Amino acid sequence: MAFKAGQSATRGRDIESVLRGFVLSPVCIGAALCLTLFITVFAPGGLFAQMPVWQRGLIHVFDCAAFLAHSYFVVPPMFRLAFDRGWPVLWVHIAVYVPIALILAVVFAMVEAGTLTASEFFWHAAIVVTWVVLSAVIGLFLFWVFFLPHAGLDVRPEQIWTYHPPTSCGLQEHLSNDARGRVLRMMAENQYVRVFTERGEDLIRLTLSEAERLVPDDAGLRVHRSHWVARDLVSDFRFEGGNPRLTISDGAQLPVSRNRVGDVRALLSLRE
Numbered sequence: 195m196a197f198k199a200g201q202s203a204t205r206g207r208d209i210e211s212v213l214r215g216f217v218l219s220p221v222c223i224g225a226a227l228c229l230t231l232f233i234t235v236f237a238p239g240g241l242f243a244q245m246p247v248w249q250r251g252l253i254h255v256f257d258c259a260a261f262l263a264h265s266y267f268v269v270p271p272m273f274r275l276a277f278d279r280g281w282p283v284l285w286v287h288i289a290v291y292v293p294i295a296l297i298l299a300v301v302f303a304m305v306e307a308g309t310l311t312a313s314e315f316f317w318h319a320a321i322v323v324t325w326v327v328l329s330a331v332i333g334l335f336l337f338w339v340f341f342l343p344h345a346g347l348d349v350r351p352e353q354i355w356t357y358h359p360p361t362s363c364g365l366q367e368h369l370s371n372d373a374r375g376r377v378l379r380m381m382a383e384n385q386y387v388r389v390f391t392e393r394g395e396d397l398i399r400l401t402l403s404e405a406e407r408l409v410p411d412d413a414g415l416r417v418h419r420s421h422w423v424a425r426d427l428v429s430d431f432r433f434e435g436g437n438p439r440l441t442i443s444d445g446a447q448l449p450v451s452r453n454r455v456g457d458v459r460a461l462l463s464l465r466e
Contacts, residue, residue: 209277209342210270216341217266222333229329230258239321241302244309253305257298257322261329264294277353284354287334288327295326364408365389369396377409378427379442382420415457421448431458 216222234251237243242250269290276286299319303310310318338354366374375393382388382402389396389405398405406422414424417440430441431450438450440458450458 210274212341213270213273213337214266216333216337217262217269219341221336221340222265223262225332225336226258226262226329229325229332230254233325238325239317240314241318241321242306253302257302260294260298261326264291265330265333268294280353280357282354282356283338284331284334287330291326291330292323295323298322298326363410363413365405368398368400368405368408376424377413378424379414379448380405380422415454415461417454417458418449418451423448425461428458428461431455431462 230251232238233241234247234254237250242253245253269287272286272290273283275281276283296319299322302318302322303315306315306318334354363377365377369389369391373389373391373394373396375391378390378392380387380389380402383397385399385401386397387400387402387405389398400408402416402420402422406416409422412425414422414427416422423440423442427442427444428440429443432439432441438452438455438458440448440450442448
């Protein structure tokens with residue numbers, strides 16, 4: 195008997211990896227190409243209107259590729275920073291795209307050099323910035339509404355608009371400096387708990403229950419009397435020989451208490 199996450203679930207990847215996967219997805223690339231086709235055919239605001247359609251098409255394929263490359267390499271680290279620090283994601287998202295929009299506006303102005311008046315130049319620059327920002331907002335909507343919930347990452351609508359201070363993790367002060375980082379999982383060892391973070395591991399003199407109370411409630415879940423795991427690490431759940439077992443992103447298997455089976459299933463059901 196098995197209970198699996200959907201094929202496009204995060205498999206424990208962090209939000210940067212999820213965002214990069216979204217940029218390479220048919221949904222994102224398809225939306226970008228549709229906008230490229232629209233701009234090419236209709237030349238909004240007279241952008242490159244004097245050029246043949248095929249030439250406009252080549253130019254806009256270039257800016258589409260630049261937009262997607264920016265989205266893949268530059269945006270994810272900033273998105274993760276905003277997500278972790280509680281910054282309003284929409285405004286950070288727009289701010290990250292404004293530089294590429296201005297660069298494209300300058301490139302387009304160079305292509306049209308000698309054919310534009312000063313007022314036309316600023317008008318075309320405004321069109322380019324508007325289209326880049328609009329494309330970014332559409333992409334953010336698709337990512338936030340569909341991809342993140344499907345990936346099983348907990349997000350709230352208000353995170354888009356307003357600042358929310360990050361919930362502090364009191365466990366960090368108990369860890370050595372080298373091991374401090376996002377808590378991935380914890381394992382009880384008698385009166386100690388072994389803490390695995392994104393930077394390493396540490397053995398500290400606390401019970402698992404005490405350590406669990408020091409991490410944010412939405413950071414993970416207790417799956418067994420001896421095991422706690424971050425939510426985005428959970429990748430698979432099944433019964434083996436009648437015993438519930440949990441698989442995490444690195445392939446390790448953990449036992450699951452029967453009274454925790456419902457919590458694990460509820461988490462994985464978000465990714466179907």
